[in-house]
Amino acid sequence: MAMDAADIERLIKEGLPDAEVTIQDLKGDGDHYAATVVSSAFAGKTRVQQHQLVYQALQGRMGNELHALALQTSAPDGA
């Protein structure tokens, strides 16, 4: 039921091609991650919409295989 950090990063980048993604495995158990995602797709969007874009990129895995992913999203400076 766990996911690799590399898989999470790959899926996010497939969904948001310009994204800069940093992933931390919080407990070292492959199940609790924190991700920072910076993408121009977030410009002008609310935080809820930004997180929804990341969840869409994860194609239904969030809340299933992926139990815990603390998200921090932002648009790049100047976007």
Add this chain to the structure above:
Amino acid sequence: MSDNPVNDRIQSEIDENSVVLFMKGNPMMPQCGFSAAITQVLTQMEVKFKGIDVLADDELRQGIKEFSSWPTIPQLYVKGEFVGGCDIVREMYENGELKELLDNKGVEYAS
């Protein structure tokens, strides 16, 4: 009224209660760390809220995810508007946005 009874139930809960937390467990005894974290924030702010335990109702547990287009629980609603899950609420609490939102929406605090 839609033809989806779960959606109707969710809609009436968020219409009738100014602050609703869809959570695992209840406010007295949250069953998940993320639900506990939001409960703690709201309790600390002395906000009156209704906690709805999705673990007690599988239809609701799935239904709320579709209703909000949000894959995880907890989910916080203020005056019918989806505010976010644990990360967003915590961030908004820390930078003061949550207080601002609650004040702007005229939410009641416990006296």
